[in-house]
Amino acid sequence: VTRDGFRFTETSEGLGDLQLRGLYTVYAREGFRHRFLLNAGISIPTGSIDEKDFGPDRSLGRARLEYPMQLGSGTVDLLPGLTYLGQTETWAWGAEFIPTVRLGRNHLDYRLGNRYRLSAWVGWKLTEWMSISGRLDGQLWENISGADRSLDPMDEPTKDTKVQGGRRLDALLGVNFYVPQGILKGARLAIEAGAPLYQSLNGPQLQTDWLVHVGAQWTF
Template sequence: METKRVFKLNCCFTAVLTAVATIPAVAAAKSNSTQARVHTLEDENAELRRQVEELQAKLRDAQENTAKQGVVPAAANPFAAKEVARTAAAGGAKDKAAGEMACGAQMAGGGSGMKMEPGSQFYFNPVFGGLDMFHTHPKGMWMANVKWMHSQDNGLMAGTSPVNPQNVYTGTKNGVPSKYPYMMPATGQTMDMFMFMPMYGVTDDLTLMAMINYQYMSMPMVMNMGMRMGYMTEGMAPMDSGGLGDTQVDAIYKIGHWGQHNLTGTMGLNIPTGSTSQQTANMMGGDNQPAQILSPYDMQNGQGTVNLMPALTYQWLSDDALWNLGGQASGVYHIGTNNGYSMGDSVTLSAWGQRAFGDATTWLRAKYINTAQIYGSNPNMTKSTYMGNGAWLMPDYNPQNYGGDVLNMLVGGSYQYHGYSIGLEGGIPVYQDLNGIQLRNSWYLNAGFQAMF
């Protein structure tokens, strides 16, 4: 028994010694493993620090490049607009220039006001208005546009050929009946229209716009009654008309953008707030004639009907945001009639090319308009101006002498300073094919001022 006890004690003692001898080895192994892990973590941290430093260097380069081109970070933007990357290092201008700028959101703030991102001035042009607008605004942004439009008509035209006013008369001349039996042909017409257009971005994709206008028109005339009296021009004051015109409201929706390509849709509504009861002195005179008669259709301030005005606009913006090319198809459809008539429906096709030079922009655009004749007639107007046997007091009283095809070429320029811009555009018709006999379009002039806030 004693021997067994001694054997057991020896075994226990041996086990204890073995365990004690193993502890340093295990500790050393654990220490080596910990040191290896520490070295690994230090290497990983060093690599992460190197990557961070590399990214910081790239970010500094990108900020320097974007600063050279006038881009301000979104945090400094008063409208919280996204920053547009102008270089590949800043994120790729090819993908963002057209897409982000299509909504016109690139507004840079500063102590002296606002500055447009290069290229964005394409979308804030004070000369364009109504269906000519082809962009949306950022959510919560207001823009006010004041525009003056002048048009000048000189001489008469039938189809594509000019007509001498001496060949417009009633009765006969040298035994020859008149081809154009009108007593008082107009020799010209001027129209000045002043428009005020507030716009508001409901969302980044939807902008609402209204257009209120005041217009003034003047039409000089001559009187020709064939061989009986000849011309009578002395003492004939021009026919004048003026006042508040129709009101237009538009909803502009950004359908989408694909890289450098953008598509925008517009639905406009004409509200007949302009007068259609403007009167002028009765040149016929006589005891049985009223002193005043209705002015002709083109001398009325409004159209008298609710009109639908849809438009679809495509535009392309170059990588460097220096070129903007686009086109638009729009139309005017008159709903119902007013006193038995409605002005002719129309279709307009436009194309343009714009070039930016810093804060200045120039452009060239073509505008083709096809307009139908007046539908129906105003019986009160016909009663006092139709003389029988195909003769009328003036060509403008005959509903058939309206509409046709006109192609205009226009050139213009605008300048952007912070949140304000001014613009000027002039144009002439290069082709006209008019229904019946009408005044011939001569030239156009548009000017505008715009403020964004």
């Protein structure tokens, strides 16, 4: 909504950055099966940072969208971290800390703020092929360094790099399906949904109302 009360909609869609991750067990204990794992990952800038759409004045044509509406970071990012896993016959729990560390600036001369993520969860095994889970997910992200010169913060406050940071705590419930045997043994489908318990944004940003995650995994 503009200052004049005019409503308009902007959209972007497509594939984001490609992430490659690896895990290495640094400690494992039998019985309750406690494990600590080191995370090592990298994010490759395959997502576009040049997405455009019409603004309130369509006569001006398509203009570059604000930072949060771009599909990627435009930079190579490191994804280190530490994960703890605990498990019995019917229960599983864990926590992990995964930061996203940006390396350098992209070709539009800005760098997204680093992001820090801390999650904790518990799961209950209902059958050999199904479990349910609950998770708390906290995130903190910093302001942007540099700026895309085509985005004028005097035009819209959402283009101001100094008000792009924030923090949020989400609560999520999930259901997980496993394939315990057969040719697809090790395959998993996970569905998770939730909403923020708390969020504080540094400025006028896109607020999160609800979340849905769907993931597929196959270990062999």
